[in-house]
Amino acid sequence: MRERLPLWLQDRCEVRPRAVAAVGVVLLAAVGFAGQQYWSARPRAVTAPAVVAPGAVPAAATAPAGAPASGAGAGGAGGVSGAGGVARIVVDVSGKVRDPGVRRLPAGSRVEDALAAAGGVRPGTDTTGLNRARVLVDGEQVVVGAPAQPPPAAGPGGGVGSGPGPGPLSLGSATVAQLDGLPGVGPVLAQHIVDFRTARGGFRSVDELRQVDGIGERRFADLRTLVRP
Incomplete structure (x- = not known):
């Protein structure tokens, strides 16, 4: 069959060793590339990070720079x-x-x-x-054991006077009745002062009296010299 074909066609259909070698190199490269892709895509084991229990970090490692050591100061x-x-x-x-x-x-x-x-x-x-x-x-x-705060002084009509007893009244220990004797302070405002003291755990300074509901700047100015923390 091949001998019946024209010479130019016989020459084109002839399988030469050089062509076979070229095809073999291409196939070998393709197989190598496919193998490399398969190897890189294989499943791999992942190591979980170590779990640190709460409180396991030493206190010295978490203390800010320049902070005194425990117990110092x-x-x-x-x-x-x-x-x-x-x-x-x-x-x-x-x-x-x-x-x-x-x-x-x-x-x-x-x-x-x-x-x-x-x-x-x-x-x-x-x-x-x-x-x-x-x-x-x-x-x-x-x-x-200090002397108790004196009760509010009685006025001429037998009512409660306008001023407290001698010495500043302690905001930290005064009763509602004693606070009621301060000028401009009635039983309702006296109860507000006691409630504020209970909620805050006491008075750190006389200025905190401004934060009590019902005490404005004018009333505070009248009370600041009559009370102490």
Whole structure:
């Protein structure tokens, strides 16, 4: 059959070794490329990251730069962190206690805790006017056995007078009746002052009286010299 074809066609249909070699190289390259793609796309095992339990990081690693070490500065101002990073307050316990002086207590401590830190109240001391359940604030003074605040003075008509007894009235321990005796303060406003004191854990300064509902600048100006924290 091949011999019957024209010579020019026989020459084109002839399979030469060079052409066979070229086709073989192309096939070999294609097989190699397919194998490389299959190998790179194979499934691989993924290692899960290690789980760090809460609290496993040392405190020194998480402390900000320049911060004092745990327990350092325990003799500083209130609110500093003592051993274990617990916030602390500083209060002055004086009066009829066994060991009066400055005490550093955990934040949120109450008057009862301050008395215990001062060795307890001396026998026979009258603590009727002392609210042992009150939450302490940093920098305050707890006086034990001090004379109770005098009741409001009676006016000429037998009613409550316009001014309190001698000395500034303590916002931290005054009763509703005593606050009612202040000029411009009625029973409703006196109750607001007591409610504010309970919610805030006391008065840090006389200026906080401005935040009580019903006390404006004019009324505060009349009261600021008559009261103390």
